Each structure stands twice: as structure tokens, then as C-alpha cells.
Amino acid sequence: MADAAKTLCPYCGVGCGLDVLPPAQSGRPVNRDEQGNPVWQARGDRNHPSSKGQVCIKGGTIGDSLDKDRLLYPMMRETLDQPLQRVSWDQAIERIASEILKTLADKGPDGIAMYGSGQFQTEDYYTAQKLLKGCLGTNNFDANSRLCMSSAVAGYIQSFGSDGPPCCYDDLEQTDCAFLIGTNTADCHPIVFNRLKKYHKKNRKVKMIVVDPRHTDTAKAADLHLAIKPGTDIALLNGIAYLVLKNGWIDPGFIESCTDGFSDYAQVIKSYPPERVTEICGITLSELKKAAEWWGKSERVLSLWSMGVNQSTEGTAKCRTIINLHLMTGNIGKPGAGPFSLTGQPNAMGGREAGGLAHILPGYRLVKNPEHRQAVEAVWQLPEGSISPTPGLAAWDMMLALEQEEVDVFWVAATNPAVSMPDIKRTQAALRKSPFTICQDAYYPTETAAFAHVVLPATQWGEKPGVMTNSERVVTYCSAFRRPVGEAKADWEIFAEVGRRLGFEKQFPQSTSAEVYDEFVTLTAGRLCDSTGLSHERLAAGPIQWPCPAGESDEVAHGKHDKRLYTDYRFATPNKKAKFCAFHIKGLAEPPNEDYPFVLTTGRLYGHWHTQSRTGRIERITKRYPEPMLEVNPRDAQLLEIQSEEWVEVRSQRGYAQLKVLVTQNITRGTVFMPMHWGFLWGDNTEVNALTHPEVCPISLEPELKACAVQVIPIAAP
Ligand code: SF4
Structure with missing residues (x-):
């Protein structure tokens, strides 16, 4: 039997390890697709620390998709009513470079925008940042992660002074009380849920609370399901805090030495007595009391959340309100406890590390911070002042900018905004107005390609070596287990080629993704996400969780160290204290009414x-x-x-x-x-x-x- 290639499942942020085998070499009965064609086989990698051999239906069937509807060569057209015609890479790159130069002359750097993806490997993310934010001088890079977990990023930064989920998956099996809010983990992060469910079944004293207006498969496994009315999360969380405080279930020592702002917070939660909260949320008094008691009396509480919390006009407030509960009860920095936002995509975490949103830079830096910009400019060998101090356009703002004709070059890579953006008819009208759209994808057709003037074939994750980071900060090397199809190129290679065509040869000297990764990790030195001890070569021997500074031994790096952040209760704020911040409920931006009930x-x-x-x-x-x-x-x-x-x-x-x-x-x-x-x-x-x-x-x-x-x-x- 052939050796399986080690890689990561390219779907969700759980980040399950996969062993992948070509159809003819698996030594097992060959899997076939519906047409009877043999397909690549993927199965769980038993040695991967996050998933321990498990996969869900998506990871298990990934082989079926590798050769379906692949985009094989670049295509171009002048206007959207014309058919796309095959062109060479040289013609496509030349056209892109010339449209960029024209836009720089007509509108300046902010006339260019790129919308990327948590499907990128870290090397793709990093190279795109260098091209847009460094060479072109616009921070108009945003990713579909904006639609997914940017509220959690903002919540962590404001509460702890830095992004970065403090927990790890082993916490699932060490908690006394799992509090799942706004997450249908059973369907959306199945292997995380499997781990929790198995532990919960074996340990009947462990409590599981699920907060969701739907009775999902996740809720069905819970000891307590709080079916709150949509948009009432903040009232619930403040109501739990009210009872925790009233009953003296707080951790005064932790609050005193490790946090700021508790007294203001305590004032605000006083206006959330149980009778008000049960009325707002549509739950019973005994349900609310039980939730508060389990929060307050459990030694170790672990919160899990995802889109139900993040995708909200109160998203950051909700994240911070969850974190407040952890701070008042001292539930952080210890096994089985902490506020854990589950990322949606396979490398949304890597995107955060590489600066893949419009307001951040590599190494958990901020575009607004002059020292942060200088540090990045130095590594990119660009003159001081090359990076703009102004955050770029976020995802929805890009659509508004297209609508207002403020962006002339719109580059979409590894994502499909013609389906995923809100108010899709308006989005599609904005895309139709775009003077020049590039759609870079592995598949064709996609809905977004229908709005593109140039389509570029990108390799899939299994056709290029690279790195991805999952929700628990575990970095996995994804080997290239097959050759690129047709003329497809890695996303990072395409970005670098355009950069060189625009005259930035010095900025894009790398010929391998391993070299790109080596440069990226230098920008993590001394940061919370320090990955200077990582390289493709080292990661090829097995996944490693960050932080992993240079010099960390294999024994320590491969999981024998503490996997959590803030175990010394010193946070990343200037005074090393975490920040309480209280919020009142605002509710849904568009509540039901007589016409739309x-x-x-x-x-x-x-x-x-x-x-x-x-x-x-x-x-x-x-x-x-x-x-x-x-x-x-x-x-x-x-x-x-x-x-x-x-x-x-x-x-x-x-x-x-x-x-x-x-x-x-x-x-x-x-x-x-x-x-x-x-x-x-x-x-x-x-x-x-x-x-x-x-x-x-x-x-x-x-x-x-x-x-x-x-x-x-x-x-x-x-
Ligand atoms: Fe892939 Fe997520 Fe399923 Fe794991 S849980 S196999 S990462 S889709």
C-alpha cells in the first residue's frame, strides 16, 4: 500500500487531519463517484492531535470533488455580455497589471480591492497582503472571514489586548460545564462536537447548555436548551451575570488582580433582573436560574460560539459579553475553561496571523499603529510610509464602493461573493457595475465568475504545499499530493507574478511556498502568535500549535507544553489586565413587524x-x-x-x-x-x-x- 499523503481537511475550522491516497494505490476497494470513475480517497489521520482520526461526511468525500468542473486555463473578455475566451497566463497577467496601473493613475491605490478567503493557505494570504497593502499602498484587502468571525477577533482584541482564542480542543474533555451559544456545532463543526458529546456521555456530572432558537442536533444533546428569541443573547448573558453576582459565585481575587472595569460592568448588569430577562428572551425563570447556577458553581466553564453570535450588528458586544462572564468567574487560562470562538474556515486563523483583514497586518499587527507598519515595511523592503495608516474596505463596504464606482479593479480569489454577501440582488447589481473584475478559483463555473472579466485557474490545497491553522491554533503542513490540473497555479504564485510584472521584483523573490512561509514567520517574532520555530520542513513531521518561538524543542512543540494562552493571567493589554465592558441589549437590526411577521x-x-x-x-x-x-x-x-x-x-x-x-x-x-x-x-x-x-x-x-x-x-x- 502506498504511503498516504498528510494534509488537512480544507472545509471547516475544526481542522481535521487527513490521510489521502490516489485511487489505484490505496490497497483498499477503490472508491468511485456516481459515474464509476475511481476517486482519491481521504480518511482521518489518527496521528493528528485535533481530530485523532475522525472525519465527517465532508472530509470523507473530498476526493470526489478533485477532478470535477476544474478551471483549467485563464480566460478573458472585454464586457460581461461576451463569452470568456481562453488566453495565455502572460496575456492575463499583462491585462491585470495594465488595469492596475490605469486605476492607480485614475483613482489612486484605493481604486483597487481584493476579496480573499479562509480557503487560502497562509502563504497565499501573506503574499496578497504584501501586494495590496505594501506594494500597491491600499489596505483594501478583506476576506470572507469578515462574514464569519471578525466579531470574535474584535472581541478578543478589545477584551484581552490581542486576537487569539485562548483555549484548545483538549478543553472539551476537561470542562465541567460546556456553554454553547449561537453554534450548531453538531452540523457545522462535527468533530469538535463528537469529542464533546463523547466526553459528556461518559461523565454525567458534566453539564451542557445550548442557547439557540432552533432545537438542533446540538441542542438535542444538551442538559439544558435555552431556546431564546433571536437577537436576545445579550439580555440572557447579562441575566446570567446578574444571578452569578447576586449569589456570590464570582472570583473576587481574579477580578481584583487581573481585570479592569468590573464596577461599571456590575452597574449595567443590575438592570437585567430575572423577570426582565425571561420576558425579553422568552425562557422560563427556572431555565435562567439553572444556567446561572451551572455557570456559577462549575469549577471550569468552557464557552463555544460561532456564527449565531458573530453574524450580528451586536456581534462584538455579544463576544465581549460572553468574555465578561468568564472574567467575573475566573474561567480562563486553565484546563477546561475559557471563551472559545470556533472559526468557520480551514485557515481563517492563519489569515488572522498573516494580516488577512482590512484593518490588520501580519503578526497580529494593526494598520493604525505606526510601529506595526514600520516593522512590516522593513521586512517587505519597502520605504517607510508605503503602508497606509487607514483601514481598508471591509467586505460589505467593497460592494458599496463598487456601487458608488469608487473601485475599478476588483479581485476575488477562492470565494463566491455573488452568493454569500447579504442583500444579494444589490450585491449582484454592484458586481455588474464593476469595470474590471478578476475571479480566481479552482472551479468553473461559479456564480461570481459570471461577473468576471478575467478568470484565473487556481490550484486546490492538495496541489500546492502550504500551511493552515485551525481553531485551536494548531498549524498543519498540507503536502501537495497531486499535480496541479491544467495550467492552474497557486494563489500566492499568481499574486507574486502580478507584483513582479508591476516592477516589485525585490519584494517577490521566492520560488517556493516554504520560502514565503519562512519570511512570514519572521513577522511573528515576539508576538502572541510567535511561530518563528516553525517551517515547512519541521511541520512536515507533524502539526504544531503556536506560540512556537525559535528554539523550542520538538518535545515541547509537539504538545507537551501548556496549550492555552494567558495561563499566567497576564493579558496582552498595556497593563496586562483583561477589560470588562458592559453592553445593553439592542436586539435585531430588523425585528419582525406587521408586514413581515x-x-x-x-x-x-x-x-x-x-x-x-x-x-x-x-x-x-x-x-x-x-x-x-x-x-x-x-x-x-x-x-x-x-x-x-x-x-x-x-x-x-x-x-x-x-x-x-x-x-x-x-x-x-x-x-x-x-x-x-x-x-x-x-x-x-x-x-x-x-x-x-x-x-x-x-x-x-x-x-x-x-x-x-x-x-x-x-x-x-x-
Ligand atoms: Fe473537515 Fe470540519 Fe468535517 Fe473535520 S469537521 S472533516 S475539518 S469539515
Whole structure:
């Protein structure tokens, strides 16, 4: 049997290790796709510290997608009504360079914007930052991570002085109380959930609380399910804090020596007595009391959250309100405890390390900080002042800038904004207005390619060596286990080639991704995410968690050290203390009203990934999830006179979608649920983002993709 290639699953932020084998060499019965073609086989890597051999349906079927609908060569056109024509790489790069130069002359650097992805490897992220923020002088680089966990980034920075989740997956098996809020972990981070569920089953004293308006598979495993009304999280969290304080379950020593701002916080939570909170949230007094008691009396509380918290106009406030509970009870920096935001994408964490959002720079630096800019300019061999001190356009702002004709070159790589952005009809109109759009992807067609003037074939993660970091800061080397298809190139190579064509030869001398990574880690020296002890060569021997400074021994680096941050209770703020900050509830940006009486909540299905660019091409998945369904509570269905499998039109102030109904007790009255995976490539009028609104959190700029007000109207099958 051939040796399996070691890599990481390229879907979610759990970051499961995979062993991948070519079809003919596995020594096992050959897996075949629906057409009978042999496919690459992926199975869990038993030696990976995060997943220990487990994979979910997505990781297990990844081999089926490697050769489906691949984009093989560059294509170009002048206008969107023309067909795309095959061109050489040289022609494509020349056109891109000339459009960039024209825009620099006409509009200046901020007329250029790039929208990247948590699918990038760290080397891709890093090279894109150098091109945009360094060479071109614009911070207009943002990634789809903005739609995913930027509220958690802002929450960590404001509370602790730095980004970086303080916890690790071993905490799942060492906690006394797991508090899951705004996360359907069973479907969206299945292997994290498996680890927690197994431990919870074996240890009956361990409590599991799930906060979610839906009775998800995650909620079904809980000891206490708080089915709060959408958008009432802050009232719940403040209500729990009220009871914790009232009952004296706080940690006064920790509060005194390790935090600032407790007295102001205590004043604010006093206005959240149980009778008010139960009314706002729609839960019972005994449920609230039980949650507070489990928080207050447990030695070790671990919070887990994801999009249900982050995708909100109150996203940063919600994250900080969760962190407040940890600070008041001293639940941080010790095994089984801490505030743990689960990242959505395989390398969203690596993107944060490499500076892959519009307001940050490599090594957890900020574009606003002059010393941070200088440190990066020095490594990039660029003159002082090359990096702009102004944060660039965040994801939704890029759409507004296209709408206002402020951006002339829009470069999209490894993501699909024509499906994933809020208010999708407005987004698509903005994309149509773009004078010059580049769409760089592994697959074709995608919805975004329909709006592109140039499409560029990118390699998949398994066709280029590189590095990704998962939610628990474990860095995994992803080997190139097959050759690039057609003329596809690695994302970082494409960025570097454009940079060189624009005259920045000195900035892009690297010929391998290992060299790119070596340069990147120099920018982490002395930072919280210090990775100077890492290299491709060292990581090829096995994943390592950061921080890993230069000189750290293999024994220490490979997991025999403390895996948590802030174990000395010294935070990354100037006075080394964590910061309380209290927030009052504001609620949904668009609450239901007479005309639009339901709250639509959005989310994922177990088998699908994002906009289906990959999973929509895997029959083993599409058979199981052929179409979206609208979940409706039985009493609402009765009033609407609809039954399962009948059709409805869901309307918001911005647009409509048409789909079948699933009547289920799993959703509370007044709320309906629709999955987020369908774009116009996979069905007519099935886009959830035809309904969502683009209001964002004022701090993190993350849109409130999770909720909007809708009406539901029965219709005949279209
Ligand atoms: Fe991949 Fe996430 Fe599934 Fe693990 S849990 S196999 S990382 S999709």
C-alpha cells in the first residue's frame, strides 16, 4: 500500500487531519463517484492531535470533488455580455497589471480591492497582503472571514489586548460545564462536537447548555436548551451575570488582580433582573436560574460560539459579553475553561496571523499603529510610509464602493461573493457595475465568475504545499499530493507574478511556498502568535500549535507544553489586565413587524459547505441534500395552512425566495429557518441572501446575516 499523503481537511475550522491516497494505490476497494470513475480517497489521520482520526461526511468525500468542473486555463473578455475566451497566463497577467496601473493613475491605490478567503493557505494570504497593502499602498484587502468571525477577533482584541482564542480542543474533555451559544456545532463543526458529546456521555456530572432558537442536533444533546428569541443573547448573558453576582459565585481575587472595569460592568448588569430577562428572551425563570447556577458553581466553564453570535450588528458586544462572564468567574487560562470562538474556515486563523483583514497586518499587527507598519515595511523592503495608516474596505463596504464606482479593479480569489454577501440582488447589481473584475478559483463555473472579466485557474490545497491553522491554533503542513490540473497555479504564485510584472521584483523573490512561509514567520517574532520555530520542513513531521518561538524543542512543540494562552493571567493589554465592558441589549437590526411577521434565521446543513462550489459537485452529498427547505413550526404552519413539501414564497423588504416547507418542532414559533448554501447555479430563486439585509456590527463590520424579518406566503409549485 502506498504511503498516504498528510494534509488537512480544507472545509471547516475544526481542522481535521487527513490521510489521502490516489485511487489505484490505496490497497483498499477503490472508491468511485456516481459515474464509476475511481476517486482519491481521504480518511482521518489518527496521528493528528485535533481530530485523532475522525472525519465527517465532508472530509470523507473530498476526493470526489478533485477532478470535477476544474478551471483549467485563464480566460478573458472585454464586457460581461461576451463569452470568456481562453488566453495565455502572460496575456492575463499583462491585462491585470495594465488595469492596475490605469486605476492607480485614475483613482489612486484605493481604486483597487481584493476579496480573499479562509480557503487560502497562509502563504497565499501573506503574499496578497504584501501586494495590496505594501506594494500597491491600499489596505483594501478583506476576506470572507469578515462574514464569519471578525466579531470574535474584535472581541478578543478589545477584551484581552490581542486576537487569539485562548483555549484548545483538549478543553472539551476537561470542562465541567460546556456553554454553547449561537453554534450548531453538531452540523457545522462535527468533530469538535463528537469529542464533546463523547466526553459528556461518559461523565454525567458534566453539564451542557445550548442557547439557540432552533432545537438542533446540538441542542438535542444538551442538559439544558435555552431556546431564546433571536437577537436576545445579550439580555440572557447579562441575566446570567446578574444571578452569578447576586449569589456570590464570582472570583473576587481574579477580578481584583487581573481585570479592569468590573464596577461599571456590575452597574449595567443590575438592570437585567430575572423577570426582565425571561420576558425579553422568552425562557422560563427556572431555565435562567439553572444556567446561572451551572455557570456559577462549575469549577471550569468552557464557552463555544460561532456564527449565531458573530453574524450580528451586536456581534462584538455579544463576544465581549460572553468574555465578561468568564472574567467575573475566573474561567480562563486553565484546563477546561475559557471563551472559545470556533472559526468557520480551514485557515481563517492563519489569515488572522498573516494580516488577512482590512484593518490588520501580519503578526497580529494593526494598520493604525505606526510601529506595526514600520516593522512590516522593513521586512517587505519597502520605504517607510508605503503602508497606509487607514483601514481598508471591509467586505460589505467593497460592494458599496463598487456601487458608488469608487473601485475599478476588483479581485476575488477562492470565494463566491455573488452568493454569500447579504442583500444579494444589490450585491449582484454592484458586481455588474464593476469595470474590471478578476475571479480566481479552482472551479468553473461559479456564480461570481459570471461577473468576471478575467478568470484565473487556481490550484486546490492538495496541489500546492502550504500551511493552515485551525481553531485551536494548531498549524498543519498540507503536502501537495497531486499535480496541479491544467495550467492552474497557486494563489500566492499568481499574486507574486502580478507584483513582479508591476516592477516589485525585490519584494517577490521566492520560488517556493516554504520560502514565503519562512519570511512570514519572521513577522511573528515576539508576538502572541510567535511561530518563528516553525517551517515547512519541521511541520512536515507533524502539526504544531503556536506560540512556537525559535528554539523550542520538538518535545515541547509537539504538545507537551501548556496549550492555552494567558495561563499566567497576564493579558496582552498595556497593563496586562483583561477589560470588562458592559453592553445593553439592542436586539435585531430588523425585528419582525406587521408586514413581515417572522424572523428568518439562516445557517448550514451538515453535508454542505458555504456556496457549494465544492460540495455541489459531490453526488454523495447532493443526493442527501438536493434542495433547500424552509423550517416552520407546526402552529405557524397551521395558521399559514401549509404542510411539509408544499411550496412557499418567503419575502423580505429586499427580495424573495421560493422553496418547499418542512414543518418541524425544531424551530420556535415566529421563527423560520433557511439554509445558506444555494446560489443561482444550483436552483432558481433559492438564495437566502435575496432576503438578508446588509447592516453590520459597527465595531467588527460583520454583517447580520443571521436574521431578518420576512413574510411567508403559500404558493403553487413553480
Ligand atoms: Fe473537515 Fe470540519 Fe468535517 Fe473535520 S469537521 S472533516 S475539518 S469539515
